[in-house]
Amino acid sequence: MFRAIKYSLSLVAALTANVSFGAWDDLNMSPGATQLSQEIFGLHMTVFYVCLAIGIAVLLAMAFILFKYRKKEGVKPADFDDSTALELTWTILFALILIVLAVPATSVMIKAYDDQEGDINILITGHQWKWQYEYIEDEVGFFSNLSTSLDKRNNLAPKDENYLLEVDEPLVIPTNTRVRFLITANDVIHSWWVPDFAIKQDAIPGFVNTGWTYVNEPGVFRGQCTELCGQYHGYMPIVVKAVSPQEYSTFIKDKKEAKIQQALLTEKLWSTSELMEIGEAIYQKNCVACHQVGGRGIPPVFPSLVGSEIVMRNKARHIEILMEGVQGAAMASYAEQLSEVEIAAVITYTRQAWGNAETGDGKIVIPKEILDYKTNKL
């Protein structure tokens, strides 16, 4: 049987000879970049070799029996049907093998479940279909979206090495620091997985799960969401960039400055065309997944924005939807993901585009109005 499997595999490998089957890396788990991931890898290999040995022994015994005891003229089959001693022996043998596996598994498990505070604590929130990272101590944060272009996904442009594994803004963490992740979700269940850290934690609304890592060498580590979370589940990758502590503090400093700059922009006087330009970019990045390129959505789940009463004539409700989301529907609140400028811009864009300005009131929204909404709420 086993030979047949191997032959069939190598046969197809030969048939597709022009495809290069990669090295061991493409067949096995990666040992990863942290001590924990290497221990889990070691555990995996131990269990794998034990299982492989059992599998080969069983299949070889089977092959031997199938060959040796095939029906022959004049040979009568035996008629024994029991042997308590034999059955007891192999039952005990199985139990011993399992104990041998359980011991290292338990010790690795205890190491993985170390939930002390980190030197740095990062809150990770899963959204349909992007990740939000917030540095709790430094009070800065951002969203991380897939950056692979639609053209590549639709086979209109060549795909490259990091196809579907690249984001507009990676999570940055320092090396040689204990980093603790607090993982939750805003809508449905997601799961944050970075194989090289051996962290896979479900991001569940209403729960905060934890994971931690300690990376020694700088590097870029890629992972994906691993819990079905809706139609773009396959399109919310994770990229973590580990940098030296010096580089990390520069990164945090820049983030803090950008936050102040953003607040100043809210006060600026904006023209409709400036808002339209920003709004269109925001729409392409955040809204097309559901409301589609032409704004017509996929009713009834994702409503059309073209000719919608709210978009054409009800500015107050329009702002409210963007800020609060819609209960019981896929529409999430964007109050935290987007800046005041961005929210004002995308509202303006949808009220102007696709002929909405001609049929509706065509009112624009300026960033100040969004700020006022936030202030009134407080």
Place this chain on the structure above:
Amino acid sequence: MSAVIDSHHDDHHHGPAKGFSRWLYTTNHKDIGSMYLWFSLVMLFIGGAMAMVIRAELFEPGSQIVSPEFYNQMVTNHGLIMVFGVIMPAFVGFANWMIPMQIGAPDMALPRLNNLSFWILPVAFGILLSTFFMEGGAPNFGWTFYAPLSTEYAPPTVTFFIFSVHIMGASSIMGSINIITTILNMRAPGMTLMKMPLFVWSWFITAYLLIAVMPVLAGAVTMMLMDIHAGTSFFKAGGGGDPVLFQHIFWFFGHPEVYIMILPAFGIVSHIIETFSRKPIFGYSSMVYAIASIALLSFVVWAHHMFTVGMPIAGELFFMYSTMLIAIPTGVKVFNWLSTMFKGSLTFETPMLFAIAFVALFTIGGLSGIMLAIAPADFQYHDTYFVVAHFHYVLVPGALFSLLAAAYYWIPKWTGKMYDETLGKVHFWMSFISVNLTFFPMHFVGLAGMPRRIPDYAMQFADWNMMVSVGAFLFGISQLLFLFIVLKCIYNGKEATTEVWEGAKDRGFEWTVDSPAPYHTFSSPPSMESLKSSS
């Protein structure tokens, strides 16, 4: 009634009615068994077609033939149909046909209930499939339908899905009550529990599992229904509910459900290996105890599907150890099958080939199961293609191969005709090669980091995925050959003998009646003495 000519046997019985009403009103276990089997074959091709769509989409990186949304609908309905529409009804079909004949009973204990439990099934799947034509599309949240994706964020058709699951559950519960009642009350005189054929034993235990967990599934979908339509917050975090509660309830049903799909296979394979080894089954009582302990353990392992939800470490360790324990009774079964063949006189007709492949490939699926049981390692395996490889190894070359083996094994008894042995062997080898081609490389892409349920993937997974797709298409075509073999057997097969397989007469009551089995069998109970090797 003189038109019915069945002179040499039981002439006081009438034959079946004519036309469609025969099937609609029938209370005959053989008719109902056949309907179950045809139904599951039809569903196999529907669920299989969905698998083909999935594999076509995954043939190469990039968007191929369907949208991500439709892809999710395919993944969801492929799973639901294969689990609830193919494997389960097919085993019930075999139970209907074979349990009364194996225990020497004239029919099932509750024949009208039997009719009802079959006929509500097409209704349930009609409802489920009709959602494809509704606004919002079919269910798209995976066959495990985790809340809140299946509640707050589900398409409006989720209500139809809930109704459909309720009907499937009712059908299973009624079928199980019938099977237990039949087994407990209608055995031939002298057939004590520990003399029952193993297929009967495996179904006896499976039926109890079904009765225990189907109401739990019904509870889960009812809570979903309330969350969606009645404003409750069982699973809604925003209302004080608990999304993880859903997973606990689902897998408390789901893990026994997994064994519901494999225990009857153990029974079937035991019979086939015994017959074609021409030697009694090795360790009959340990086989029974193994099935019983697997069934009991299945109630205390559910959270091994949830190692990454953030359980306390005590929970992780408990579920890791309890899951590892299952390897013991499962290993006992594999070794007993090998010992049955040891010093036997083996021949390799198609049922035997499928049964041998079952043992070999189920072992591979079992071993990857041990790997998955190791909780810290499962952090890396969970929700990747490694899991997909594992459960397809136990469900396709496991459960499905046992069903194909059983069909080849018993079809001569049902139809009175032999199937074409050469074509049967061709079917076996095509299935065997393509099934490994399909599911073996999934281990590799899973370990290398490919998550499950994604419509597109990174470049490093491309080569293996193409191979998997080629294997899947071949496997799909191979099953069309099976349909052809069945039809050829019915319309154009050679006459089968009463015994069908050499020496089978001593191994079970079903081989003592004519081929094809008369419409009514065992109006008076057979005697246990007529079976030489009754264990």
